Amino acid sequence: MTQRKGEKTTISIQEHMAIDVCPGPIQPIKQISDYFPRYPRGLPPTAPPALSRTGSLRSSAASQQSDGPADQPRADDDPDRAFGAGAAAPPASRRDEEPDVEGYDSDDSTTLGTLDFSLLYDQENNALHCTINKAKGLKPMDHNGLSDPYVKLHLLPGASKANKLRTKTLRNTLNPVWSETLTYYGITDEDMVRKTLRISVCDEDKFRHNEFIGETRIPLKKLKPNQTKNFYNCLEKQLPIDKTDDKSLEERGRIMISLKYSSQKSGLVVGIVRCAHLAAMDANGFSDPYVKTYLKPDENKKSKHKTTVKKKTLNPEFNEEFFYDIKYADLTKKTLEVTVWDYDIGKSNDFIGGVSLGINANGERLKHWFDCLKNKDKKIERWHTLTNELPGSGMND
Numbered sequence: 001m002t003q004r005k006g007e008k009t010t011i012s013i014q015e016h017m018a019i020d021v022c023p024g025p026i027q028p029i030k031q032i033s034d035y036f037p038r039y040p041r042g043l044p045p046t047a048p049p050a051l052s053r054t055g056s057l058r059s060s061a062a063s064q065q066s067d068g069p070a071d072q073p074r075a076d077d078d079p080d081r082a083f084g085a086g087a088a089a090p091p092a093s094r095r096d097e098e099p100d101v102e103g104y105d106s107d108d109s110t111t112l113g114t115l116d117f118s119l120l121y122d123q124e125n126n127a128l129h130c131t132i133n134k135a136k137g138l139k140p141m142d143h144n145g146l147s148d149p150y151v152k153l154h155l156l157p158g159a160s161k162a163n164k165l166r167t168k169t170l171r172n173t174l175n176p177v178w179s180e181t182l183t184y185y186g187i188t189d190e191d192m193v194r195k196t197l198r199i200s201v202c203d204e205d206k207f208r209h210n211e212f213i214g215e216t217r218i219p220l221k222k223l224k225p226n227q228t229k230n231f232y233n234c235l236e237k238q239l240p241i242d243k244t245d246d247k248s249l250e251e252r253g254r255i256m257i258s259l260k261y262s263s264q265k266s267g268l269v270v271g272i273v274r275c276a277h278l279a280a281m282d283a284n285g286f287s288d289p290y291v292k293t294y295l296k297p298d299e300n301k302k303s304k305h306k307t308t309v310k311k312k313t314l315n316p317e318f319n320e321e322f323f324y325d326i327k328y329a330d331l332t333k334k335t336l337e338v339t340v341w342d343y344d345i346g347k348s349n350d351f352i353g354g355v356s357l358g359i360n361a362n363g364e365r366l367k368h369w370f371d372c373l374k375n376k377d378k379k380i381e382r383w384h385t386l387t388n389e390l391p392g393s394g395m396n397d
Contacts (some may be wrong), residue, residue, distance in 0.1 A: 001121070005064065006339035007095060054101050055224070056116075057137075060140040070117065083350070087373075100123075100304060101187050106259075108266075110136070111261075112139050112213060112214035112236070113135050113136060113139060113235050113236050114133045114139040114232060115132075115151075115199065115201060115232075115233055115235060116133040116230075117133055117230065117231050118131045118255070120133075120227070120228045120229075120317050121187065121192060121220070121224075121226070122187070122226065124226075125185075125277045126187050126383055127183055127187060128183065128190060128220070129153060129182075129183050130182045130199075131170055131179075131180070132167050132181075132182065133179060134175070134176060134177040135173065137174060138174045138201065139236075141211050141216070142172075142203070144172070146172045147173070147174060147213065148170065148171050148172065148204045148205070149169070149170060149171040149176050149201055149203055150168065150201075151167045151205075152166040152202060153166070153184075153197060153198070154197075154198040154200070155184065155191075155195050155197060156196045156197075156217075158195070163276075163277045163314075165182040165183075165184070165229070166393050167180045169204045184275065185315070186212060186254040186383045188383065190279075192220045192225075194222065196218065197217065197218045198216075199215060200213075200215040200238075209396070214236055215235060215236060215239070216231075216234070216235060217239070218231065219281075228361075247267060252278070252279045252386040252387060252388050253275055253276065253314070253352060253385075254276045254384065254385055255338065255340060255383070256272075256273040256274050256275075256276075256381060256382070256383050256384075257271065257273065257357070257368070257371070257381070258270070258321075258381040259271075259357070259368065260372065260377065260378060261331065261370035261373070264300065266325065266326075267325045268323070268325065268326055268336075268372075269321055269322070270292045270293055270305075270322045270323075271319075271322075271379070272293070272320050272338070273317075273381065274316065274317045274319070275315065275316050276383075278386075279353065280339065281342035281352060282287070282344075284313075288310065288312060288343040288349075289308040289310055289315070289340055289343070289352060290343055291339070291340050292307075292338070292377060293306075293322055293338050294339075295324050295334050295335075295336055296335050296337055301390025307320045311381075312358035328376070329374075332359055332373070333359070334359075335357070336358055337352040337355065338355050338384075339353075351388075352386065353387055353388055354386060355384045357384075364382060368380060368382040
């Protein structure tokens, strides 16, 4: 390099980086994030291959501080090994095997927020009460650095529309206080063993799709009957839903029926109390359900009764009763058929599901019928699962 007299010597950045370093090709300068790797939750951090001394940019002064050989540095003295950082790019095969690291945060508990809630299983009334108290430190989702959060509940496995409950939306806050109680009806002991409650916190947007913030899941088997359990959980990233074992998708919903034989009136009183988690039959994701009852065999074709139609709901409340004039001794020969339908204007109504109670039934349906016969003048209420087939009933409304 030629230099004029009196001119100050200048050194290029490339020459400066090559001074006092070991010979070899110049490697890229590491980023700060290389010293703080993020590992997906559930995967143990694995030590990456050690960076060779040849080609590193570590100064000779730093290398003299190591007491061990140059090719086997101690973890205490080597910041690369102490923080788990290795080569700038891991092997391609290892990268393909691991989940997308960008989909995880090493501090989800602080970035997504926490949720305070309590659960109570009312065994006598077959109800699950979910009290959503408050959230703290939610992740900002809007341009103003705040969110419009609400909470929605799902029972898994199960159809999401049929068993979704949600709180009200609170505007412009990262620390919302709801203090709302949402209740699932028709929850049985079997459900408490095999189902999981999914609690999601979302941000509501008026002009686009609502955004997911975080969730937590509680297996219902952790709850004890009639005992309130409090939770203060950190929200997590959205987890995939496994639909392979989703047996409840075969169900069409549930119905609560009351039976009572009145000695004074000499007849059977059938009560249609409510339905829960009905299958959605309309394009809007809901149904317009009503219930029909028959007492068969029905020679005179006069046993049909029908409830009112409840609009746009999958969890209708009816609280209607029907009376059948029948002798007590004849009940052993009868079968009560209950069907649930979706009302449609201008076309045939859709069959949602049905259930039959009587001497030829089995399980809870048979037990319910026997309990009615054994306890005159006593109202017996039971939840029953609706099926998509009901032998002996007319499938056309």
